[in-house]
Amino acid sequence: MIPTIQKQNGHPVLMVGGKPFALLAGEVHNSDSSSPAYMETIWDIAAQLGMNALLLPATWELIEPEEGRFDFSVPQALIDQARARDMRIVFLWFGSWKNAECMYAPAWVKQDLKRFPRAQIEKGRNKAGRQVSPTIPIKMPYTTLSYLGQATRKADAKAFAAFMGFLKDYDSEKQTVVAVQVENETGLLGAAREVSDEADALFAAPVPADFAAYMRAHTDTMTEEIRSAVLSGRESGSWQEVFGEAADEIFSAYHVASFVNAVAQAGKAVYPLPMSANCWLDKGGRPGSYPTGGPVSKVHEVWDFCAPNIDVYCPDIYVPQFKAVCDEFTRRGGALFIPESATHSYCAPRLVYTVGHYHAMCYSPFGFDDIGKPFTAVQGFLFGMDVSDPALKTPQRFEEYAAFGQILREMMPRLAAAYGTDRLQAVSAETDPPVPAPDGNPYGAIPPTMDFRTFRLSVRFQGPMNPRGDGVCLCLAVSDTECWVVGSACGLSFLSADPEKPNLDLLQVEEGRFEHGAWIPGRRLNGDETASLSLEAPAVLHVKFFTYE
Ligand code: DGJ
Numbered sequence: 001m002i003p004t005i006q007k008q009n010g011h012p013v014l015m016v017g018g019k020p021f022a023l024l025a026g027e028v029h030n031s032d033s034s035s036p037a038y039m040e041t042i043w044d045i046a047a048q049l050g051m052n053a054l055l056l057p058a059t060w061e062l063i064e065p066e067e068g069r070f071d072f073s074v075p076q077a078l079i080d081q082a083r084a085r086d087m088r089i090v091f092l093w094f095g096s097w098k099n100a101e102c103m104y105a106p107a108w109v110k111q112d113l114k115r116f117p118r119a120q121i122e123k124g125r126n127k128a129g130r131q132v133s134p135t136i137p138i139k140m141p142y143t144t145l146s147y148l149g150q151a152t153r154k155a156d157a158k159a160f161a162a163f164m165g166f167l168k169d170y171d172s173e174k175q176t177v178v179a180v181q182v183e184n185e186t187g188l189l190g191a192a193r194e195v196s197d198e199a200d201a202l203f204a205a206p207v208p209a210d211f212a213a214y215m216r217a218h219t220d221t222m223t224e225e226i227r228s229a230v231l232s233g234r235e236s237g238s239w240q241e242v243f244g245e246a247a248d249e250i251f252s253a254y255h256v257a258s259f260v261n262a263v264a265q266a267g268k269a270v271y272p273l274p275m276s277a278n279c280w281l282d283k284g285g286r287p288g289s290y291p292t293g294g295p296v297s298k299v300h301e302v303w304d305f306c307a308p309n310i311d312v313y314c315p316d317i318y319v320p321q322f323k324a325v326c327d328e329f330t331r332r333g334g335a336l337f338i339p340e341s342a343t344h345s346y347c348a349p350r351l352v353y354t355v356g357h358y359h360a361m362c363y364s365p366f367g368f369d370d371i372g373k374p375f376t377a378v379q380g381f382l383f384g385m386d387v388s389d390p391a392l393k394t395p396q397r398f399e400e401y402a403a404f405g406q407i408l409r410e411m412m413p414r415l416a417a418a419y420g421t422d423r424l425q426a427v428s429a430e431t432d433p434p435v436p437a438p439d440g441n442p443y444g445a446i447p448p449t450m451d452f453r454t455f456r457l458s459v460r461f462q463g464p465m466n467p468r469g470d471g472v473c474l475c476l477a478v479s480d481t482e483c484w485v486v487g488s489a490c491g492l493s494f495l496s497a498d499p500e501k502p503n504l505d506l507l508q509v510e511e512g513r514f515e516h517g518a519w520i521p522g523r524r525l526n527g528d529e530t531a532s533l534s535l536e537a538p539a540v541l542h543v544k545f546f547t548y549e
Contacts, residue, residue, distance in 0.1 A: 009420025020416035026368030027055035036077035050405020053088035100291035121191035130190030157266035168271035187291025192248035252293030257306035264309035316340035340366035347396035349472035356426025356474030359419040372398030403538035410514030425450040426474040429461035454480040460491035501547035508544040
């Protein structure tokens with residue numbers, strides 16, 4: 001069976017070799033995977049960080065340098081490198097879109113403006129100035145391929161199908177490649193929709209009846225903004241009449257998603273690996289200030305209708321509001337698949353948290369080989385350095401990520417088997433602040449807890465063991481009397497959750513490590529070490545206890 005997405009305990013899970021699999025991954029910088037030689041050290045860093053997979057661009061320009069002439073030597077070499085290290089790959093198809101632009105289209109596509117038209121954000125212009133921010137009085141030159149270009153869609157789909165054909169031939173047996181992202185951060189910048197004569201005519205024409213009906217039938221899951229636009233619009237008519245205020249964005253989403261679906265469909269017809277679409281978040285901005293038409297959460301219903309071949313929508317998370325974004329992308333029961341995220345000091349805690357709390361399909365810091373290095377100016381800007389939280393301004397420590405990565409990689413079969421159950425939970429300092437005491441007494445604040453069938457684990461992130469405020473704790477219950485705890489910078493209290501047996505005593509607390517999946521115990525903790533049980537640096541504990549009257 002090839003890699004697939006299946007429900008396990010009602011939760012969508014990536015199955016690899018018939019077993020649930022979580023991608024503890026990293027995405028490389030855009031240009032790295034164009035050179036297998038350059039990648040040698042990058043793979044080594046990934047292995048040190050405990051990663052089990054890499055997200056690697058596979059670019060249209062290198063795969064089809066001349067129309068109809070394909071070259072798969074680079075992806076083939078990358079697959080060989082992954083196999084040599086027992087790692088997996090998610091390829092990122094940089095085709096017609098890369099960050100709402102078309103820089104990875106081959107030269108023969110870029111240069112043929114007639115056959116492969118550019119999007120017009122100003123009527124009649126192939127390249128226009130787009131205002132990046134309302135407060136910065138500069139216009140950046142902008143161009144991208146039109147989402148209405150039928151020849152572009154066909155050519156992209158043909159190239160992608162050829163790529164999937166190569167994967168099928170070279171990899172369907174070993175299954176090193178477990179998923180493919182179709183395009184990268186799709187959408188249009190600078191305007192909410194294209195304004196060519198063709199686009200204007202389509203926008204004024206009636207909305208396809210099946211799509212209008214679908215949108216009216218799915219208002220229950222929609223965000224408020226789209227729901228109210230749909231409910232206050234007409235049942236049929238032009239895009240403006242049916243979708244009112246949201247018409248431009250829904251029009252763009254309809255055409256972008258249909259384009260991406262055509263590419264995905266052509267690929268799946270050859271080799272049906274799970275396929276994803278990643279997203280440059282809207283960050284509450286106005287359409288056009290973010291790639292409009294891309295799979296931001298408010299247009300997921302549009303994408304559902306137009307892109308049934310896309311299995312999962314993925315947020316690229318650089319903003320500080322991490323939990324809000326994860327909740328937004330999982331609110332309709334979808335899997336959490338984060339292909340890109342920031343490398344500040346919440347990076348490793350978020351790895352643990354997304355696995356433990358969201359039962360994530362993928363967590364992947366972008367440019368992970370930068371972990372441990374001072375931020376560049378661009379990273380500082382991207383990661384929200386203007387905020388007050390010091391953890392967002394501090395680079396992730398390499399050893400800390402490596403320690404968590406190794407622990408989770410070793411534990412992955414156990415963790416993934418618990419996906420979709422409440423046996424696996426997590427809390428973090430970033431996402432679960434203590435509930436303040438009603439009288440404001442700082443000592444009375446209630447710390448976050450994880451509640452299991454017979455026990456409760458209460459986790460304190462405040463205090464001397466967590467000076468940086470970026471602690472995290474994951475708990476995997478093995479039974480009513482036994483669990484694994486992974487965490488750092490936290491204090492732990494085990495309590496009974498059984499009203500019949502309200503007392504709990506610890507029986508065994510072991511520190512240790514996993515090697516090839518087997519537990520190698522270290523110290524047996526007791527006395528001072530359990531009287532005030534805490535984890536300062538990343539560690540795993542094996543805990544046994546019992547409850548009594
Ligand atoms: C988001 C894109 O999807 C990535 O390819 C990369 O360009 C990053 N931004 C850069 O931070």
